[in-house]
Amino acid sequence: MVDDASWERALHGLAGELGMPVDGGVESGALAYARELHAAIDDLPDEAGDAPDPAGARSDDEYNAFLAVYDEPRTTESSGTLDGVSIAIKDNIAVRGLTMTCGSTDLSYVPSFDATVVERLLDEGARVVGKANMDAFAFGPAGEWSEFGRVHNPVAPGRVPGGTSSGSGVAAAAGLVDAALGTDTGGSVRVPAACCGLVGVKPSHHLVSRYGVVGNMPSTDTVGPLAPDVETATRVLDAIAGPDPRDPASVRPDAGPIAHSLGAFDSIRVGVVESTFDLVDDPVADAMAGVADALRGTEGITVTPVPVEIPETVEYAYSLMYGAEYAWLVEQSFATRGDGPRADPEWLRAFASPPFNTHVAERVLPGALVDRLTDGRSYAAARREAADFTDHLTEQFEHVDVLLTSTLRTLPPEYGAIQSAEDGLKYSLCKPFSLTGLPAVSVPAATVEGLPVGAQVIAPMFEDGRALQCARAIERVTEGGDA
Template sequence: MAADLNAFITEESIEGADAGPLADATVAVKDNISTAGVETTCGSRMLEGYVPPYDATVVERLTDAGATIVGKANMDEFGMGTTTETSQFGPTRNPVDPDRVPGGSSGGSAAAVAAGEADLALGTDTGGSVRCPAAFCGVVGIKPTYGLVSRYGLIAYANSLEQIGPIAGTVEDAAALLDVIASPDPHDATTREAGADANYAAAADGDVDGMTIGVVPELFEGAHEGVVETVRAAIDDLEAQGAETVEVSLPSVEHAVQAYYVIATSEASSNLARFDGVRYGHSAGHDGNWNETFAETRSEGFGEEVKRRILLGTYALSAGYHDKYYKKAQDARAWVRSDFDDAFADVDVIASPTMPVLPFELGEGIDDPMTMYLADANTTPVNLANLPAISIPAGTAEGLPVGLQLIGPQFGEETIVRAASAVEE
């Protein structure tokens, strides 16, 4: 099955400790997370053959907890995509319908869990890249609060936005994986003490009696009719279990996608400048002209979507355009954060569809970047505000999975896990 779905780039076993909370679990690790002695490519020709000399902190924590890593999961190249079709190793297929995409960029991770090729998986979420494939594949995905999980050993796309997060078949299993990987790390100065003592798996008790859930009309606008109906039904079920729902407005989210892509591509253009063919990775060869070698290396090594985002980011940061684009995007980011702060003064969690659309057919949107970018409308605001969110299966529409997204305040993972477990029950 794994070969049919193309869920893995590298299938290789990394054994964990003999005992621990994950001693019986197999885990797929997204291929932008460093594994000592095992090739880590980011789904790119640029890093084909690159073998890291060290483990990412999350990988160390997995093996210390007894987990067995079964392979490096396929992904959109350098995390840039919504469908796992930009991978230089071919697209991953959705286990629910192999003619459709699994979502991205952590599509291989979600597909591996949905197909039973791994019990658990790690993905990374820069603008929805854990929650999108979780929704499309009918599994659970958590994007933690920025700073809860170490990014040491993660090959960066956009440092201020991305977090490593768990994917699993159930809320409790995803929360148990979060328990293992969440805590401060001296190698990553962005990690925080907040949330380190929480017990996320224990929070999956399904008790939403008295919880207030905010419903945001802006995050339902333009969504597929079947998605809206399915998500509304899941919210109604939470009300039947004792939760209260109120309407809250987040006017800033209308601008979130634009702000996200300016900030993310700007950070990407800086981060990916290190891939020059000199120190590691693909090289076009050395003929004595460094500029030509540099240009040819990057032209050969990067795919079309990565080149597009590097160019967009370089343009946004260039002299004369920094204030016009990048500064305005940061102002919009502050507005998004402020709107969420106001909303969480009145509600415990915020509910929306994870994705406003059903899984695309393979090839349907890969040549239409704008459609792909707009599909991230409901997930990108969470990353801009550095908040936690979970995608939980809400049901199906037209026979395809639909995800419900539950967003919490900073370090409110226990609350969103509790609400999500009620949906599951």
């Protein structure tokens, strides 16, 4: 029971933070209605389901790709567009009965429900194998920060598998599953795809429901597939995309299945972001030049340079927004306030006191501190910078259909090479494009010194099919060959 003095102190403290006056009339009226609201909401039934007994067991695969797995893959339908397709689910996505850890050894939560994306996979006949390992609380980006141990890259031993969806990428690359789901906030699907020689899709923001997904940065969070080829990745994306009343922000243009458009283009105008060649290592730049040349020789495809510049301030904007938004989520027990996915009482209890490690703290605190000390002004400035960059890209789409860059700035690094947030910014080319909300696909483009190189294709908002069309064209003309 909260006493009267506590209510009054809380009201005056809140009013002071918000710069709102509290005279006698406001005080008495606000306190009376606040108590009425509290009593009414507190009497609502708790919708949280009973926690089920954990299903399955801890995996012992040689790559440490999986955490909890079912004794037998879970399936609910015997037909559908994904009939028989085996899929791994990143461990920050709720799967009923399988323990969720978010890559932290101190978190053990067994959801009583499936995330919307899992429901949709099962409805299409997919076979859910289990939960994939990940960098703790989706803070990467190398794939080295799971508290359950290092995840091993099956196609490039000794090199990082990429993060934060490291287990998802490795499970698909090693053939343990046909496809996997990851989450991509600033590259966490595209980076492991590039490191493991896979296709990785970051959908348009809001194309896929985030209900049942542990948030990271709500303004850019997405859920997307990793798969060995564009066709499989597209089928998985089709299955999970679309509006969901439990995530009111989710939408889908009425354009039909994306898979139908893969081979349906008459022409694609590809804009090569040549300014990024100065941001990447020479082997990656040479490989991307080879991709552009191969596309130039393909009927129906034109390739031209575009004057896109990536200001350094865009990457700083990402870091500030990331820290600020994550701090807000923590303060709210990972409930997204406003127009975002629903948070059930069960969810709020599970994430009331997350067990963060020092790596998470190092990533979050700088941006969160600046946001707090500037009373949100720096966050507003960062959002404006992101909007300006989005406008810059949108202008280019008046002349080209897609933009082309590399996914990473380097070949997959050796273990231990990525230690800080600054290292992470120098490692990939994903974060600036994440801020725009535009769809982006990483597709294998070449092999250099036995290591995979990924090409990144960016398309206009909700033109995910066009990005995948271009990715399919790259897949055909390069066949992942040596550069």
